[in-house]
Amino acid sequence: MRCLSGKKLLRGSLGMRVCSGWRQFLLFVTLIFFLSHFLSVLEWQKTTPSVKESHQKKQKFDHLVFGPAAGEGLPNRLQCKGMKALNKTHISASSNMSNGGNGVTFVTVFAVYNSSADGRASESTIVGKASYNKVERSMTIMNTFINFIQLMLPESNTIILTDPASRLPLKRNRVAVYPIQGDYSRDKLMLQRIRSYIAFLEEKLEERSREPSQKITHYIFTDSDIAVVGDVGEIFSKYDNFHLALTFRNNKQQPLNSGFIAVRGTLDGMSRAKVFLEKVLEVYTTTYMKASRMLGDQLAIASVIKSHALFNAKAFSSHGSFLEDIDGASVLFLPCEVYNWTPPEGAGQFHGMPLDVKVVHYKGSRKRLMLESWNFLNSSTSNDLSDMLCLVLSSGRTKYDF
Template structure:
């Protein structure tokens, strides 16, 4: 009887020997799937701002924040900008890719929502351009804005002191950076001809990306540094020390001519050496090559965030630190040390376009210093555009 009872117990528990391994395998699969789901959710681009601690707390000459409230003020907000932008035009290249507007008929439109407004691709691009214009007109109310664009692009911008200037060229996405330099050169050639036919005060030009926010008076560059022909922004980056998103040109005949010759050299180097990077970075690599090709140039000067002058191929080039004139929010140069109080330009490059629109919306009910706190706390996140 005891033997039979033992066999019965064995037969009862025998199925469990097969059930438990299978059960734990299923549990493991569910846990793995849950982890993958969480990872996907975390890596997905965020559709809202993610606020975190503000960098630069306690550092001298840096913006100090308590939440989105500035405890000190930027130099710009302290002095105002009532006369900023006299005889200065900001010039940007912008085009609309009509073939992509609206997408396919059988495919739903992708919408991006910021605040209470949703944008499709075309509206998103125009919203960024309008934010660029709005920031500039607040910070430099007397400046003009010139938009260089493809004549085939149906671009209509009805804003005061804004001019659309069509220039023939190849504006495809793969060639846009190359075309941008061509457009700059064509624009300078036009201005040189116009200047030779009239007399009057010089009109200076600052070529910028359209995903930039001017938050300070840039006119002082031409007053404080009277001897340069063109200005570039630099950072402490060995491979890409120069950012092409900001190029200032003095509006004298000599300044316009030397800037044109300089950019022509950059274009030639771009074509001969960096066409493999024509979609991105090729222009910056070409800029660095032209500058470093000057035998007397000391690249170690890029390690200190201080402006300096250098003769490069017959042009007097002013090098301005990105930390002030081309500051990039988290994930970019200068962010670990916070925002300098004398910052003049914030560059929302890459995935930071949402942050640019969010910042403009926030600024409409605050001031520049508080808005900069919002930018500084925006977090190292991937936005949805």
């Protein structure tokens, strides 16, 4: 900063003394400012938790943490008192299935990763009285997935699409391991899932062409971290004019969840579903490869749907199912709150659990809750499914150790 006295105002030593005074004053003000700021920072550090403490507060639990069940007092929602259901889900009120799963096959993609490549693979997780390492934990989740299916739809079948190099230690009745060549690495698993679905449908179309009189089997492609708690097979008789079904939620960024895709097992149904998935794969590989580890498939599905000129995205804010023609395929849209319900901390759960819920999706870190739910159902003296769902409602906000 220049200090000018001006010819008519200050001259000689008087001007120098004034400049010196201004410099001292500015230095004093600056010093006061920095001292005040320094003291404020010290006080903030005293009252603000450290980064380490913040991480400790966000630490995941190795047990369930219970709280109030969502949906209290709301109509057509499960009401709970502790772990006891005050009303019953529709499936609990009547055990009569539409077809017991006859003619329905569940299809999932699953891979076991090399434990030596993951330093955490040897870490153990305790659920109930059992301890699992990482590989055992994955297999236990898969077995629990099958347990729920066979409990609710005992006549259904389950097919596991996997890497031919995998050696799944799994021998169960009505369960088949179906090897399909591809890249099942973690970073490409969601992409491979779409490719595996397409390859599976291609083979089933060839089988049907060779044996056109064979019995029709409908397919439900799902994640392996779901629990079937209702008769999802009824959609094929309740809605008789769709080729494939998707689940939707009121979420602008991710309105569709790929964890549940139903395909009618007719030639027309499988062929149109295959063409639809091929379009999804094309969009996936050209636009969403940066999200190949997660969400890429859901973003690609939504892009294919929304790109259709006649489709109204406002339909995703509805609560009921609806039918749309997407490039020649009749697509049934089913609400996630019934066919793909996620425990608290995910979309669609904040208003409780509908009494007609068919599928509970334990996505993300909710895997412990999936195992705990099955253990609770087996240990309960009444084996009441509604009571088990109260456990889910009361503990869903836990950050688990999975």
